[in-house]
């Protein structure tokens with residue numbers, strides 16, 4: 001059994017997998033991924049894949065219900081859950097393990113922890129192994145759902161239960177107004193659950209202000225009760241089913257009805273989902289063994305000043321998005337390869353915009369700075385908005401299409417620094433903005449990027465016309 005590798009990755013989610021792949025690609029270097037659960041991580045089995053597999057039919061049915069000439073029947077719950085099961089490969093990671101084998105990466109099942117410089121201890125069902133890394137150790141352990149202490153005793157659903165739903169509750173209280181809360185409310189409501197969202201602040205408050213309002217309107221139109229700015233306290237549940245610890249309680253009822261006090265008045269539902277953010281998974285990682293006392297140091301390019309240690313994905317205290325973790329992993333892979341080959345590592349860019357698509361109805365796409373962020377940074381900017389249906393291609397997508405498109409243009413450089421779109425299928429539109437930001441394309445040049453008629457991309461023309469005062 002091999003105990004020395006060039007590169008050892010702890011955590012085989014999307015970020016860890018890509019880091020291993022890019023660190024050894026085209027070389028004779030060796031790599032191992034240490035994975036405690038399923039190779040492919042949260043994203044493949046309990047987050048992105050199952051949620052989007054559930055949301056797409058919901059979105060298509062909603063569009064169909066709002067297109068004259070189409071008649072859409074009820075959603076088939078069993079078929080929808082079966083589609084989800086297909087997209088998570090029946091919670092079987094053999095496909096991912098074959099991919100790793102094909103890429104020349106060993107997968108070691110077990111829990112990994114640093115025990116010293118370039119040294120990883122793996123706890124497996126058969127005991128412990130100690131591995132040594134010649135070049136690098138990459139941490140890619142992801143994150144876990146944060147359950148504020150006040151909710152712990154009611155054994156609430158977390159995102160794993162919502163994406164892995166097997167018993168559809170009659171009613172559901174959702175705590176939180178972030179992306180998980182909004183997306184889960186969308187599919188649970190479509191499955192027939194009476195959903196009440198309890199949001200202590202704003203819905204999707206990290207995005208531009210008009211986003212939350214539009215998403216609330218869409219959720220309410222779908223039958224979700226959304227209550228913002230509420231105070232939530234005193235969660236109670238008489239009959240709590242303890243977690244079996246073997247995954248069998250995922251997506252099924254966690255006990256009897258749950259009651260919470262909302263602004264002092266009791267609200268009861270069959271189940272409660274806590275979607276209150278996520279915490280980087282640093283517990284038990286042995287960071288202290290390499291002199292890192294503060295886990296948030298994992299956000300550094302060389303954590304703890306070590307030129308052999310890297311962190312990618314959710315554990316690196318940055319944006320918790322799969323595509324961002326995979327981007328970090330490509331950057332880290334290139335640094336490891338350069339150092340291993342005696343080359344100067346390529347510089348790490350700190351001006352790369354973070355895009356995000358939220359798969360609610362309406363969808364949200366955002367990239368770069370919000371208008372608020374830009375102003376808070378003291379950037380002189382011009383903010384231009386248009387109704388999303390100003391592009392006839394978007395109006396054609398469904399009869400009830402609504403939404404807003406907004407760009408943020410830096411007045412000094414005349415380049416785009418941010419864009420936010422709300423409306424049907426806008427998730428596909430946002431990459432054009434990301435390209436313009438990364439390429440530092442001026443609005444004067446963008447004017448010559450002619451969008452096809454009648455596509456949603458014409459929204460760019462409408463925004464630029466307004467910017468130039470036509």
Ligand SMILES: Cc1cc2nc3c(=O)[nH]c(=O)nc-3n(C[C@H](O)[C@H](O)[C@H](O)COP(=O)(O)OP(=O)(O)OC[C@H]3O[C@@H](n4cnc5c(N)ncnc54)[C@H](O)[C@@H]3O)c2cc1C
Nearest residue numbers: 011013014015036041042043047112142313314320321322
């Ligand atoms: C419901 C939901 C929906 C989401 N939808 C989207 C989306 O549509 N698009 C998007 O971009 N992002 C989405 N996200 C965010 C996305 O899931 C995460 O950003 C992504 O999974 C992070 O990837 P990662 O590789 O860093 O970690 P993870 O995917 O969390 O994988 C980490 C892996 O490390 C393993 N591990 C942990 N500790 C150890 C250890 N000590 N030893 C060995 N193995 C260990 C875990 O078992 C896991 O397999 C969603 C999140 C949620 C909760």
Ligand SMILES: NC(=O)c1ccc[n+]([C@@H]2O[C@H](COP(=O)([O-])OP(=O)(O)OC[C@H]3O[C@@H](n4cnc5c(N)ncnc54)[C@H](O)[C@@H]3O)[C@@H](O)[C@H]2O)c1
Nearest residue numbers: 148176177178179180181200275276277278320357358359
């Ligand atoms: N489509 C996507 O890209 C997608 C989908 C799902 C999740 N994600 C990512 O997963 C991560 C986690 O999502 P999330 O929605 O859990 O987190 P979030 O940080 O986006 O939202 C957390 C919400 O919980 C609320 N909250 C926090 N503590 C609370 C408390 N004690 N009581 C009541 N409310 C509380 C916050 O006010 C906020 O509304 C995010 O980074 C998100 O980007 C992405």
